[in-house]
């Protein structure tokens with residue numbers, strides 16, 4: 001199981017309501033009674049209910065990630081200012097988001113980070129866990145993607161965020177999960193992910209599979225690496241264009257074959273191994 005509560009975009013259904021709350025809540029006092037402390041690093045404003053001393057370092061790392069997204073995916077960076085709310089405890093985070101976003105479910109408030117975009121203004125809410133930086137990277141990928149693209153497929157939004165939240169793109173827990181999943185009567189399919197329309201349809205397997213396709217395409221041949229950037233470029237133009245799965249098929253990329261090779265389960269490999277020598 002992915003250890004971290006995976007992050008989600010908030011569905012647009014309640015964004016209006018949320019932003020009203022967010023603009024209304026710039027409280028000088030956090031729920032724990034201590035004042036929010038504000039620090040800045042370039043475009044980032046960190047508003048924390050504790051003494052957050054890593055704003056400069058976080059700003060540098062996030063900017064460097066934005067550069068990477070530009071060089072690898074050609075995602076334009078509008079350099080929109082981002083407000084990041086940080087909470088010292090899960091309880092403070094949950095209480096804050098529940099209070100200001102009444103439409104959130106209990107499960108939503110149990111997350112450790114969230115991203116919100118409304119009228120082009122991005123917000124990130126996060127708990128100060130040991131994975132804070134990873135979570136900030138994840139949510140900032142959503143910021144970069146969603147400030148430049150409309151109608152981004154949710155699986156791709158999450159797949160890219162999962163891929164870039166780590167510096168090398170690896171997600172060991174996902175790899176293990178997919179190898180286990182691949183033993184069952186289950187087949188990887190970009191087309192199936194493309195049919196998912198709401199965040200509630202994305203479980204841990206869908207997050208893992210979304211990450212795996214981004215990983216596979218971005219680490220493949222030249223034509224494979226062009227699929228996502230070109231798709232995003234067409235999305236920005238707002239024209240009807242082929243889906244990722246259609247592009248993969250048109251480019252003659254054997255994505256499922258590569259996928260199966262990468263995530264073929266250990267058990268299956270053992271089963272297909274020649275049985276020379278007597279088993280005892």
Ligand SMILES: [Zn+2]
Pocket residue numbers: 006007008009138142157158161
């Ligand atoms: Zn996410």
